[in-house]
Amino acid sequence: MMKSLKLNNAQMNRFIGKTSHLHHQSPHQYEKIRINDDGIIFILYNSGSLVYEDNTQTRNFINGNLKDVFKYSQSKGQSNNRSHDKKSNDHKYQKRYHHKKRYPKKSKKQDDENTEESLNNSNILISKYDYTIGSDETGKGEWFGPLVVCAVATSNSENIKLKDAGVKDSKKLNKKQIMEVYENIMEMNIKHEVIALRPFSYNKLYNKFRDEGKNLNHMLAYLHSKVINMLLDEIDSEDTLIIIDKFDAKKMNEYLNTQSNMIQIENGERFIPVATSSIIAKYHYEKVLNELEERYNIRLNKKIKIRNIDKKILDKVAKTHFKNIAKHLY
Structure with missing residues (x-):
C-alpha cells in the first residue's frame, strides 16, 4: 500500500x-x-x-x-504493533548472543588504568573546542550483513555525561553492554547521523566507485564525509574539531565541505565522540542483520557455508566483491 x-x-x-x-x-x-x-x-x-x-x-x-x-x-493500532515489533527486535538482538561467550564485566586493573588515562588525555584535547565530531564504521570486514557508518557531534558537557553513561572503546563491551549503552546514548538526544548500507545498496555503491577507478577506501571516505557534513549543517558553531580514523586526508578533503579543524589518528575510540559513534554503528549493524535474517529466513554468521545460500539472494545478504562470495556467485 x-x-x-x-x-x-x-x-x-x-x-x-x-x-x-x-x-x-x-x-x-x-x-x-x-x-x-x-x-x-x-x-x-x-x-x-x-x-x-x-x-x-x-x-x-x-x-x-x-x-x-x-x-x-500511523494509526493507534499500527503504533502499538510497531512498539511490539521494537520489543521483539530488541529481544532477538539479545537472544542472538545469549549463548555466546561473555566477556568479563571489567578488564584487568592495568587495562582499566591505561584506558582511563588514554580517555583523560584525549578529553584534554577535545575540551578546547565547542564541538567535536567523531565517526566510525562497522561491517567493513564482514562478507555478510550491512556496512554502517555513524558520526556524532558532542559538546564538552555531553562528553562528560557520555562517559558517565558507560561510553568507552566498544571492543571492551560485549553485545549486551553495547545495547544498554546505546539506550543511554539515545536518552541523551546526542546529535548523530547514521548510514546503514544493506548489502544490496552496498554492492551498487561499491560497483559505482569501482567503475570510476576508485576503491573501498574512497567509498568509506565518501560515507564518513557524508554523515559528517550532515552534522556540520546542524551545528551552530565554527569552533569544531573533526576526528577521523585511518583515512587518507586527501580522500576526506575531496568530499568534506568544511574549513573546520581535522585530525587523523589511529585508535580513535580513545575519544568519546568516536567511541559513541562506534557503539551506535554496532547497534545498527545487529539491528539490520536481524532484519535481513528474518526477511530471507537465513542465519548470517561466519559459520554459514556460502554454497548453502541461494544465489538469488546472495547480493541481498552479502558483499559480493569479497573473493569467497565472487567465486561462488560467478
Missing part, C-alpha cells in the same frame, strides 16, 4: 541527503527522485509530495534514518 505526505524545502533537502546512497531509478515527469532499493520505495515529487511503499523494508528505513526528516504517522 502506498502512502504520502508533504515535505517542506528543508525536509526535502534532508531527505535527499539521507537517501543518496540508495539505488535510484530515472525519475518520471514531475518527479524529483525515484528510489527502489531492495523493497525500499520512495517517490519525491517536485511539489514536495513524498510517496512511499508502506512495507516492512521502507518502515525500517524510515524509523532508522528519517525520523528527523518527518514524523511517520
